[in-house]
Amino acid sequence: MVMEAVKALSGEEITELCLKHTLYDWGVQSGLKPLPVTSAKGVHFHTADGRRFIDFNSQLMCVNAGHGDRRIIEAIQRQAEQLPYISPFMAHEPRARLGAKLAELLPGDIDKVFFTLGGAESNENAIKMARAVTGRSKILARYRSYHGSTGTAVQATGDPRRWPNEGSGSGVVHVLDPYHGIQRGWDTVEDSLTSLEETIQLEGPSTIAAFILEPITGTNGILIPPDGYLQGVRAICDRYGILMICDEVMSGFGRTGRWFAVDHWGVVPDLITMAKGLTSSYVPLGAVGMRPQVAGYFDDHVFYGGLTYNSHPLACAAALGAIRAYEEDDMVGNARRMGEVLARHHRRLRERHPCVGAARSIGLFGCLELVRDRQTLEPLAPFNGTSPEMKAVAAALVEAGLHTFVRWNVIMTNPPLCITEAELDEGFEILDGALEVGDRAVRD
Numbered sequence: 001m002v003m004e005a006v007k008a009l010s011g012e013e014i015t016e017l018c019l020k021h022t023l024y025d026w027g028v029q030s031g032l033k034p035l036p037v038t039s040a041k042g043v044h045f046h047t048a049d050g051r052r053f054i055d056f057n058s059q060l061m062c063v064n065a066g067h068g069d070r071r072i073i074e075a076i077q078r079q080a081e082q083l084p085y086i087s088p089f090m091a092h093e094p095r096a097r098l099g100a101k102l103a104e105l106l107p108g109d110i111d112k113v114f115f116t117l118g119g120a121e122s123n124e125n126a127i128k129m130a131r132a133v134t135g136r137s138k139i140l141a142r143y144r145s146y147h148g149s150t151g152t153a154v155q156a157t158g159d160p161r162r163w164p165n166e167g168s169g170s171g172v173v174h175v176l177d178p179y180h181g182i183q184r185g186w187d188t189v190e191d192s193l194t195s196l197e198e199t200i201q202l203e204g205p206s207t208i209a210a211f212i213l214e215p216i217t218g219t220n221g222i223l224i225p226p227d228g229y230l231q232g233v234r235a236i237c238d239r240y241g242i243l244m245i246c247d248e249v250m251s252g253f254g255r256t257g258r259w260f261a262v263d264h265w266g267v268v269p270d271l272i273t274m275a276k277g278l279t280s281s282y283v284p285l286g287a288v289g290m291r292p293q294v295a296g297y298f299d300d301h302v303f304y305g306g307l308t309y310n311s312h313p314l315a316c317a318a319a320l321g322a323i324r325a326y327e328e329d330d331m332v333g334n335a336r337r338m339g340e341v342l343a344r345h346h347r348r349l350r351e352r353h354p355c356v357g358a359a360r361s362i363g364l365f366g367c368l369e370l371v372r373d374r375q376t377l378e379p380l381a382p383f384n385g386t387s388p389e390m391k392a393v394a395a396a397l398v399e400a401g402l403h404t405f406v407r408w409n410v411i412m413t414n415p416p417l418c419i420t421e422a423e424l425d426e427g428f429e430i431l432d433g434a435l436e437v438g439d440r441a442v443r444d
């Protein structure tokens, strides 16, 4: 048999064809120049033209185990040989094992999951379940939040990604967060909970099915709630029969130094949504975890939902591989330990650079907020905008070989959970250099 060798595309060809025939997320297409990535290992990835980047955002805060982990790759390979797909109406071993494993890891008495394809679909289904179980329609969500880009998930999203997607009659009511931006800072727990309860009273408690929130907010700036806030939300939800949905799509699977962010405060939500770190994103998979009183409702009521790829065998196998990697290498513990190193770097950058107005982190979930005035804390880019200075800092990071997520006035620091102290030093040295570009914009 004669096998024709397929000639590899050059970096320029890859980028050009991707732009010509595929649509990119969240932006105007002209002017884009995506990096042609060819391989990745651990906390680094490489481009077709031989450049090497340190990945300081785990791509989209999702490759928690790091790139190229053999345990995940081989789990997918073995499953592909054995049974790559079977209908969600069947039972199969990776589904059985993963369901049982998640019941062990998830907070409190959550012991049943519904598998989806990602974060948005998980939130869609959690909201659908909450409406079915309570018989109520309204959903509370916070402004500084992102819950996905589809139907109800994007309507629940509070940040400006909702605005162009808003339809009428979404049934979502937004409430303020305890955080009001770098200049106004944080409310007390008491004030924040009082304001939440006032909204519930004004909306009519008996009309509200659920409150969906990221226990630690992700893309809107790594907002770690003050102690007592999540416990207070739990108590308010209980008082009014409102289900608490925690969106742990980004904060789950070890990112914060615990398996789930809610574990820091011992709070058990009624529904919990996950994706990203569930498989370390090697294969798409999301899930909705539910407590027995939610799951029990569906024992004798139809669940009006279904997905061709629910419990996809390759994805379930990948998740088992990822969880094995997290456990074998104690990556959750590493996130806690390296989180202290990361926080030390943050403090140092704050001392050295006048443009660093705030630094927040928990485990390996962190960010820096840049300002142009250390006294007034005026952000280096406005809410929902950018500035030439932020663009220059971002360009300096790419130029020096560091990949991360730069949004508005925020620089993210969310490396894979397998990172070492030396690799953190490598990344922060690059950040140190790039922040000098930001310093030049600071008024004396």
Ligand SMILES: Cc1ncc(COP(=O)(O)O)c(C=O)c1O
Binding pocket: 060, 117, 118, 119, 120, 121, 123, 146, 147, 148, 149, 214, 218, 219, 247, 248, 249, 250, 251, 275, 276
């Ligand atoms: C907290 C949160 N929820 C939901 C989503 C949506 O997940 P997906 O992009 O997999 O639909 C994201 C994605 O960034 C997220 O950060």
